[in-house]
């Protein structure tokens with residue numbers, strides 16, 4: 001089992017405090033949910049864990065060892081950002097090879113993508129582009145994946161199937177899952193953190209009840 005911890009995270013933008021007193025832990029074999037209202041700093045936190053955003057302070061550790069730039073470590077972690085990231089002029093087949101993902105595995109979960117093997121990414125529908133990008137990250141041969149809003153743009157049936165893939169993939173990796181479809185996050189997650197105003201992280205003991213008391217849901 002591998003453990004990823006994000007600790008002592010402190011982030012200010014132009015002197016405005018966004019994150020402070022954050023602790024988050026994810027272990028291989030589990031899904032860790034990350035919730036918070038708009039603008040509480042979830043994306044910033046994921047980017048700091050990945051290592052592409054530096055705050056005033058941060059400690060990201062793997063099995064207790066500090067890692068300064070996690071994204072540079074081979075086979076350690078990958079990050080699904082909110083915005084499109086894959087070169088759209090490449091075919092789905094080529095992208096799979098670039099990310100060391102098996103196209104056959106991809107279509108075993110989503111058979112309708114079979115016809116898109118030789119298609120350039122920009123020829124797919126917006127939802128299917130998002131799905132392929134999500135699968136490139138989720139099926140990657142790494143220990144941890146960070147998913148920022150994987151359910152946005154996807155129709156309900158695809159989301160249901162994606163939840164199955166997330167469940168299957170957690171046997172091989174640790175997954176941080178952040179999305180505003182909070183019910184799906186609760187369903188998929190073994191534990192859930194909420195970022196509350198003031199930039200603190202709270203590990204939820206009774207998610208439904210805690211989400212209400214912190215004003216995340218009414």
Ligand SMILES: Nc1ncnc2c1ncn2[C@@H]1O[C@H](COP(=O)(O)OP(=O)(O)OP(=O)(O)O)[C@@H](O)[C@H]1O
Pocket residue numbers: 013014018036037038039040041042043044045
């Ligand atoms: N580069 C930046 N410069 C200044 N402020 C920023 C920058 N990036 C983000 N922010 C601000 O930091 C806060 C946290 O943003 P972030 O995108 O991390 O939140 P979030 O929880 O992911 O939001 P959402 O749920 O709306 O996607 C917001 O108030 C945002 O406006």
